[in-house]
Amino acid sequence: MSKHIKLYIPGPVEVSPATYEAMCQPMIGHRGKGFQDLYAEIQPMLRQLFGTRQQVFLSTSSAWGVMEGSIRNLVKKKVLNCCNGAFSDKWLDVSRRCGKEAEAYQVEWGRPILADEVDKRLATGEFDAVTFIHNETSTGVLSPIAEIAALKRKYPDVMFITDSVSGFTTVPVSFDELGLDVLLTGSQKAFALPPGLALFTASEAAMERAAGIHDRGYYFDFLEFRSNGEKNMTPSTPCISLIYGLRHQLQQMLAEGLDNRYARHARLNGMVHDWVRRNGFEFFAPEGYRSKSLTCVANNRNIDVAAFIGLLKSNHSLIIDGGYGKLKGRTFRISNMGDETDASISAVIAALDDSLAKL
Numbered sequence: 077m078s079k080h081i082k083l084y085i086p087g088p089v090e091v092s093p094a095t096y097e098a099m100c101q102p103m104i105g106h107r108g109k110g111f112q113d114l115y116a117e118i119q120p121m122l123r124q125l126f127g128t129r130q131q132v133f134l135s136t137s138s139a140w141g142v143m144e145g146s147i148r149n150l151v152k153k154k155v156l157n158c159c160n161g162a163f164s165d166k167w168l169d170v171s172r173r174c175g176k177e178a179e180a181y182q183v184e185w186g187r188p189i190l191a192d193e194v195d196k197r198l199a200t201g202e203f204d205a206v207t208f209i210h211n212e213t214s215t216g217v218l219s220p221i222a223e224i225a226a227l228k229r230k231y232p233d234v235m236f237i238t239d240s241v242s243g244f245t246t247v248p249v250s251f252d253e254l255g256l257d258v259l260l261t262g263s264q265k266a267f268a269l270p271p272g273l274a275l276f277t278a279s280e281a282a283m284e285r286a287a288g289i290h291d292r293g294y295y296f297d298f299l300e301f302r303s304n305g306e307k308n309m310t311p312s313t314p315c316i317s318l319i320y321g322l323r324h325q326l327q328q329m330l331a332e333g334l335d336n337r338y339a340r341h342a343r344l345n346g347m348v349h350d351w352v353r354r355n356g357f358e359f360f361a362p363e364g365y366r367s368k369s370l371t372c373v374a375n376n377r378n379i380d381v382a383a384f385i386g387l388l389k390s391n392h393s394l395i396i397d398g399g400y401g402k403l404k405g406r407t408f409r410i411s412n413m414g415d416e417t418d419a420s421i422s423a424v425i426a427a428l429d430d431s432l433a434k435l
């Protein structure tokens with residue numbers, strides 16, 4: 077086995093030995109009762125987590141599969157892609173690559189998506205779908221999901237498609253209460269599972285929209301997910317080992333209690349924030365819009381980020397991220413999501429202090 081370098085990059089994150097162990101079940105057939113029982117067992121836990129009465133679907137893909145799938149299933153006329161970072165900007169590109177008419181509501185990287193601005197654009201009547209990213213992982217910005225989702229009441233015919241890949245399970249997101257049309261996430265962020273599984277739910281209205289669109293493809297066809305889900309199955313052979321891991325993580329989350337889980341993420345994130353302030357760094361995201369799952373630190377001290385990460389890796393066997401795309405070197409990101417504890421984040425902070433002093 078290769079040396080264990082602990083991951084404090086914002087995905088993939090650390091996977092616990094207990095999760096790996098839970099995944100080491102003998103393989104089963106995906107059309108047999110064993111799998112159907114597994115699927116049925118996790119549905120109530122997933123519905124509780126998503127805050128929905130709808131089915132929660134398991135897609136054997138990374139989150140991008142469902143992000144692309146949402147465009148293919150739900151955009152008939154034109155989609156408004158809210159762009160404020162690398163993942164949301166890419167979604168605009170993906171919409172166009174799917175052959176859809178798409179327009180950006182472009183915000184400077186580091187700024188949040190604001191409901192008033194979304195409202196102005198939807199008021200044109202041009203759009204029948206909108207995408208936005210709850211927690212922009214590239215910039216550490218948490219956008220006001222409740223305010224944006226509240227627009228659904230004003231624009232009931234617009235599909236509200238939400239990526240909460242790196243926000244989900246770190247702050248409360250209740251699908252039915254928010255009235256969203258799609259909520260999607262992935263396994264390798266706060267779920268603290270290996271990559272390869274995306275999870276999503278979709279509204280009745282989304283299923284109706286999909287039924288009227290005829291080039292949905294197959295692999296990400298929402299109606300395939302629904303009809304297979306009714307039989308406790310997936311459209312194609314799923315990543316069964318990961319689903320065993322998911323069952324374990326769901327049990328852990330519910331045993332901890334969701335409110336405790338959200339409080340833990342806020343507390344650990346606060347510990348990282350304290351380190352940032354104590355060392356004279358600034359936050360890339362403005363106050364009030366900062367992620368609870370990661371911290372995007374502005375490199376206002378102009379440290380050598382690559383050397384800093386090198387020291388963390390060689391002396392402490394852990395890595396953080398050196399900045400996404402055009403923010404490389406200008407920012408660095410520290411994740412606190414998943415199974416982290418006060419002790420593990422304290423150890424990261426001690427490592428950050430030690431490495432900073434050695435620069």
Ligand SMILES: *Cc1c(COP(=O)(O)O)cnc(C)c1O
Pocket residue numbers: 087138139140141163209211212213239240241242262265271
């Ligand atoms: C990680 C991430 C994605 C992409 O996930 P993949 O699993 O690489 O497809 C999309 N959106 C956000 C906000 C992310 O953090």
